Amino acid sequence: MTRTRFPRSVFRVGTEPDARFTLANERTFLAWTRTALALIAGGVALEALGLDLQAGFRLAASLVLVVAGLALPIWAWVEWMRTERALRAGHPLPGAHTSAALAIVVVVVGLLVLLGILWR
Known part of the structure; x- marks a missing residue:
């Protein structure tokens, strides 16, 4: 009995790569998922603690943070699929767009918190 692997759009491409690369790709996906949980927790904590920041900037x-935390696992899944397809096809690995997006989110949140401190 042959087991179908999910998602087929990834596993029907190319040949099976070295398991170490596939497992490293999966660990990266799981790390992004943990980061997403931290973003959501940070967003909830920032609002729930009611810190002495200007309310509009705090919100x-x-x-x-919460929206980025919701979007990040989806984006990480897409990057996992792109990377796994590249590994299976023997193509160069795709760029790390998720890292750039997360850096932008952190800068935006930092600026909002800074403004919240300055305008309280």
């Missing part, structure tokens, strides 16, 4: 920073 905006919280929302950016």
Whole structure:
């Protein structure tokens, strides 16, 4: 009996790569998922603790964190699939767009918190 692996769009491409590379790709996906949980927790904590920040900036920073935390696992899944397909096809690995997006989120949240401190 042959087991079908999910997602087929990834596993029907190319040949099976060295398991170490596939497992490293999976660990990267799991690390992004943990990061997403931290973003959501940070957004909830920022708003729930009611820190002495200007309320509008605090809420905006919280929302950016929560929305980024919701979007990150989806984006990480897409990157996992792109990377796994490249590994299986023997192509160069795709760029790390998720890292750039996360850096932008952190800068935006930092600026919102800074503004919240300055305008309290």
